[in-house]
Amino acid sequence: MATSSRQSYHHGDLRAELVRVAGEVLDQGGQATLTLREAARRAGVSHSAPYRHFADREALLAEVSAQGFAQLGAALRQAAPAGGVEVARAYLRFALGHPRRYRLMYADENSLARRAGLVDLAQVVLRVFAESIPGLGGAEQARRAGTAAWALLHGLAELLLDGFLGPLAADGADAERLVREVVGMVRFAARPAAAA
Amino acid sequence: MATSSRQSYHHGDLRAELVRVAGEVLDQGGQATLTLREAARRAGVSHSAPYRHFADREALLAEVSAQGFAQLGAALRQAAPAGGVEVARAYLRFALGHPRRYRLMYADENSLARRAGLVDLAQVVLRVFAESIPGLGGAEQARRAGTAAWALLHGLAELLLDGFLGPLAADGADAERLVREVVGMVRFAARPAAAA
């Protein structure tokens, strides 16, 4: 909030401030409302100042995405010691708790340059999942099962956020129950077979 | 192609033509490039003509989404007699074959009005999945397992399209193999338990 009471010509740390307010705008209005000019307004600087720190709008979105993946990864790692079920709950808690940020992270508007960093960050997610599924053979099996778990939870999160699983399920206890039921139907088996 | 050689003042079926060219634009350049003006240009009419048929840009996107779900539903129903594995393959073939359209269908920019119709159309997908998983108890179990299958495939499709599962996997035989391996690790069991 030092934004409007800024005394000096220079902001101090405009880059960080832009990322911060970008997160605010995103959470409030969605990706479409996150414009560089709006971020500049909220930061209390001119409409063109953000270009000193971000090449274009995509670059700012990329930074917000990256921070999102970092937060998600941290949340999962924190939940990991408590077991796979807790990791799954932490994943969905993040997705349902920060819906717009979560959508942005997986949005395909990702330019190639933007993706490079994101893919690396996302590997943390995969690794935590792979390590959370016990009783599998080798590392390759674990990686496959981790991928399946990641896909299942990501798909569930998106379907919930889209309202495809019922209007009430997008937030709250309904979602919690639904997720428990659905995830409870799934097993991971090392021996490949013709399941669907 | 009757667009430029149009003789009469009135277009004839501008609405259908707009939806058609919108699909073209979408497949070529992604959702961001799909503007009403661009659709109008391609249809050979003035930039404001589309407003006679669509309230705004969202309405056009909604129509394209709806057609996408209809196509997907039809593809799944066609594959259903061949069993669950074929349904899964058909699902992923659609997603990887029409990536931008697929992303649009699940994009959360969906306004509430837009969603209503989409949710109904998407129920077809869920139903086909639920019916494709044999050996489960009641209808409720089937619905849960169908939801899990839908989420798994949707998540896989998105992760593939995003390039999170490897740069080569987004299209072609690599994806096919990866999907077979990952899906092969998953079982559906009627008795709920602590899986993750």
Added chain:
DNA sequence: GGTGATATGTTGTCATCAGCTACATATGCC
């Protein structure tokens, strides 16, 4: 303490877009 290079922020500008309003033209019904 002075001086200049560099980073950072500002003002001004342009092209493009969504959406709106007033107007023109075609079509069908009487």
Added chain:
DNA sequence: GGCATATGTAGCTGATGACAACATATCACC
């Protein structure tokens, strides 16, 4: 033939992304 309605057109407004020229602060160096 004449009129009501559906449909297409031209022009406008406000907002945005992106860029260029300019202004100011900060810091290194002497």
